[in-house]
Amino acid sequence: MSSAPHSALHVHAHLVSAFGDAAFGAEAIGDPGRHPIHHGIHRGGAEVKDGMAHLTEAPGFGMEIDWARVEEFRSAA
Numbered sequence: 001m002s003s004a005p006h007s008a009l010h011v012h013a014h015l016v017s018a019f020g021d022a023a024f025g026a027e028a029i030g031d032p033g034r035h036p037i038h039h040g041i042h043r044g045g046a047e048v049k050d051g052m053a054h055l056t057e058a059p060g061f062g063m064e065i066d067w068a069r070v071e072e073f074r075s076a077a
Helices: 009-017 036-040 067-073
Strands: 042-044 047-049 052-054 063-065
Touching (some): 009 052
């Protein structure tokens, strides 16, 4: 099985890891400058080191929502 997710490593890495050695994933993480909401509203989660995704041992997806940053991006409408 292969997967080619785009800019949601913190979620997609868990999906691909569920298939074990029979799977691999290709991920496009995106530039934090071009995707500030995606990169700015959470802390933690999967990390990329030496071209490989590394999951955390934290519960769930291993990340916390940064509610202060969410408020910064909230629409006034």
